[in-house]
Amino acid sequence: MIKASDFGPDFLWGVAVAATQIEGAADSYGKGPSIWDTFSKRSGKIKKGHHPATACDFYHQYQSDIRLVKTLGFKIFRFSISWPRVLPFGKGPVNKEGIRFYHDVIDECLANGLVPYVTLYHWDLPEALEREGGWTAFSINHAFNEFTTLCARTYGDKVKNWIVLNEPFGFTSLGYMLGIHAPGQTGLTSFFSAVHHAAIAQADGGRILRSEVPGANIGTSFSCSEVVPYTQSEADVMAASRFDCLMNRLFIEPALGMGYPETDWDVMEKFTIQHSTWRHTGRLSFDFDFIGLQNYFPITVKYNPFVPILQAWEVKAKSRKKPHTAMGWEINADSFYNIIKQFAAYPNIKNIMITENGAACHDKLTGNCVQDTERIEYFRLYLGALLKIKQEGINVTGYMAWTLMDNFEWAEGFNARFGLVYNDFKTQQRTIKDSGYWFQEFLKS
Ligand code: GAL
Numbered sequence: 155m156i157k158a159s160d161f162g163p164d165f166l167w168g169v170a171v172a173a174t175q176i177e178g179a180a181d182s183y184g185k186g187p188s189i190w191d192t193f194s195k196r197s198g199k200i201k202k203g204h205h206p207a208t209a210c211d212f213y214h215q216y217q218s219d220i221r222l223v224k225t226l227g228f229k230i231f232r233f234s235i236s237w238p239r240v241l242p243f244g245k246g247p248v249n250k251e252g253i254r255f256y257h258d259v260i261d262e263c264l265a266n267g268l269v270p271y272v273t274l275y276h277w278d279l280p281e282a283l284e285r286e287g288g289w290t291a292f293s294i295n296h297a298f299n300e301f302t303t304l305c306a307r308t309y310g311d312k313v314k315n316w317i318v319l320n321e322p323f324g325f326t327s328l329g330y331m332l333g334i335h336a337p338g339q340t341g342l343t344s345f346f347s348a349v350h351h352a353a354i355a356q357a358d359g360g361r362i363l364r365s366e367v368p369g370a371n372i373g374t375s376f377s378c379s380e381v382v383p384y385t386q387s388e389a390d391v392m393a394a395s396r397f398d399c400l401m402n403r404l405f406i407e408p409a410l411g412m413g414y415p416e417t418d419w420d421v422m423e424k425f426t427i428q429h430s431t432w433r434h435t436g437r438l439s440f441d442f443d444f445i446g447l448q449n450y451f452p453i454t455v456k457y458n459p460f461v462p463i464l465q466a467w468e469v470k471a472k473s474r475k476k477p478h479t480a481m482g483w484e485i486n487a488d489s490f491y492n493i494i495k496q497f498a499a500y501p502n503i504k505n506i507m508i509t510e511n512g513a514a515c516h517d518k519l520t521g522n523c524v525q526d527t528e529r530i531e532y533f534r535l536y537l538g539a540l541l542k543i544k545q546e547g548i549n550v551t552g553y554m555a556w557t558l559m560d561n562f563e564w565a566e567g568f569n570a571r572f573g574l575v576y577n578d579f580k581t582q583q584r585t586i587k588d589s590g591y592w593f594q595e596f597l598k599s
Contacts, residue, residue, distance in 0.1 A: 156538055157599035165544075166269075166552030167597055168230025169223055169574065170510050172276035172320065174206050175561040177236065179213035184249035186242025188278035189288065189329075190564075193336030204567025210559055211582045216259050219584070222575060223558060224266040226590055227597035231268045232509065232554050233259065234276035234320065237301050240308075244280030245297045253308055260312050271509075271554075272313050273375070274302055274359060276320040277329075277336070277564075284337045289330060289348035298355045299362060306366035314367065317446055317509060318359035318374040322352040322405045334565055342463065346425045353408045353438050360440035374409065375446030375509045378402050378497060380489040382454045384469050389457035393466030395419075397455045400464065402496070410502055411439035421463050444551070446509030447497055450481075452489030479532070480514040481570055487535035491543060498548045505549050511536055512556035514563070514570040517587065524576045524587035533589065537596075555593065559584060 158167065174190045181187065194205035212219055223231050237244065239252035263270045275298070279288055283297055302318075328335035331345035339348075356374045363372045381398045383390035399419040407415050413435045416423035426432045454474065458467045471477070471484035478484050490511070498506060513532040517524045533555070544550050559573040568579050574590035577583070586594075 156534060156541060156596075158597050159599060160541055161544060161553075164551070166230055166507070167228050168232055168269075168271065168552065168554035169226070169228045169558045170232040170271075170554040170556050171212070171234075171558050171561070172273065173234045173236035173239070174209070174276070174278045175557075175563070176210040176212040176219075176559070177239075178206070178208040178211045180207045180209075183213070183239075183251040183255070184242060185236065185252060186238035186244070186249075187281040188236065188238045189281055189284050189336035190278055192281050192284075193338055196338065199338065200565055201567040201569050204562065204569070206562040208579075209562045210577055210579075213255065215582065217262055219558065220259070220262045220266055220268065222584065222586075223268060225594070226574065226586070227594045228555075229267075229269060230271050230315075230552065230554060231263050232271040232273065232317070234273035234278075235305055236278050237275065238278065238280035238282075240304060241280065241301055242282075244283035245300050248304065256309065260309060264312065269315060270313050271315040271317060272305070272309065273317040273320050274305060275318070275355070277325045279337070288337055288339070289326065289351050290339070290344045291347075292351065294351050295354050295358060299358055302359045302362045303366060306363050310363075310367035310370070314369055315371045316363050316367070316373070318363070318372070319352060319356045320375050321377040321448060322349070322356060322374075323401060324377050326352055327400075328565075342421070342425075346422075349404060350429070350432055353405060356405065356409060357438050357440040360442055371443045372440075373442050373444035373446045373507065373509075375448055376402075376406055376497075377448050377450075378493045379449065380452040380493040380496070382452055382489070384454050384456035387457070390455070393455050393457040393464070396464050397453065397466055401453070402493070406445070406497065406500065408435060408438035409440060409442065410500055411435055413438070441502075442504070444505040444507050445497065445503050446507050447494060448508070448510035448556075449490050449493055450511065450513075451483035452486050452493070454484075479528075480516050481566075483513075485513070485532060485535070487539040490536050491539040494540070494543050494548070494550070498543070498550075503549075505551050507552040507554070508540065508550065509554050510556040511553070512572050514572045517560070517571045517576060519576050519578070519585060522585060524585060526587045526589045529587070529589040530592045533592070533596075
């Protein structure tokens with residue numbers, strides 16, 4: 155049976171959350187609207203018309219929620235600062251109540267012996283900046299640097315661990331290419347300009363933190379998915395390679411000073427040729443202290459000439475009769491092992507932390523219990539794979555479970571439950587699930 159102590163005494167165990175998904179108080183206490191506040195008001199964008207206005211009411215319940223993190227036995231609490239809560243217009247006037255709130259959250263962590271890991275950008279762009287073009291506009295970099303400087307100067311004496319961006323591929327692809335996440339922009343031109351400005355932001359953010367926060371431990375978090383060709387045919391293998399450029403290589407390679415993955419992907423090359431300055435990789439790279447990796451599923455792809463750009467599409471786990479979570483995401487701990495190894499093979503990565511991993515299940519609250527045995531099994535398998543990676547000598551130093559409690563799961567609304575703690579969204583009653591108790595025992599072991 156796997157034990158936390160197998161990972162060694164210095165391994166860091168944490169749980170991750172994000173502002174929009176839990177805070178609520180979306181239009182109170184001086185907070186400005188974020189793109190998620192406006193996007194969720196557009197009809198048909200979020201399942202069942204849900205919106206993050208109240209979410210888990212963490213804004214009012216942060217003290218008991220942070221105590222819950224301690225009760226479960228974690229040492230790290232990863233949360234994000236809502237940009238429009240501290241800068242309601244994205245730049246300019248500062249909201250003192252917002253600044254106070256994160257001081258309170260940080261102080262509560264420290265009082266409970268938890269180490270705060272702060273994410274600067276977990277997808278809640280101030281709506282005022284979206285009106286200027288959001289991540290597609292060059293001006294976003296100036297505004298992001300102002301936000302980063304404010305956070306670093308305000309909290310840097312208490313917070314030493316920082317994550318600049320959460321999954322830049324996630325918010326640029328879902329929000330600026332496919333339009334299924336906020337702000338709902340579509341098309342390749344907006345996607346690639348959002349990508350470029352996000353790539354600049356991740357490196358600029360690192361540099362600002364380095365100069366403003368003495369002793370800072372600076373990382374940024376990438377989504378990653380092993381990409382598997384459906385067959386070994388040349389067409390499927392090439393399709394998988396294009397998907398890999400898009401899903402796995404697009405942000406880490408510029409961050410490491412390697413530029414964009416254009417040689418293996420002609421569409422990317424077309425954009426870098428059009429914008430020759432994108433090849434000036436100096437501003438895109440930063441010497442991160444750690445790389446955050448977030449993995450949920452592998453992806454199997456098949457050549458498909460009718461799909462524009464990629465000429466490839468995913469063959470879903472369900473149709474391949476593979477085990478999957480309530481999101482339809484394939485459960486496959488070997489693929490977790492493979493993709494972490496793929497990233498670990500890049501030169502110059504000093505340290506890897508798993509900054510998110512977890513599963514959505516069809517949880518049912520019965521009395522005071524949630525018997526989520528599937529989630530327990532998921533964590534067992536994935537932690538087993540992680541241990542193997544660590545034992546092979548890869549410098550993985552921490553693991554953060556996604557997530558503390560059921561929350562606002564973006565376009566899925568409150569319909570997908572990922573928490574170790576069940577949340578009743580009507581009463582805001584928290585109930586520790588069996589997986590939460592499992593982690594509590596595991597972390598004691
Ligand atoms: C990640 C995201 C989290 C959470 C998780 C589960 O991509 O960073 O905020 O939603 O997926 O879907």
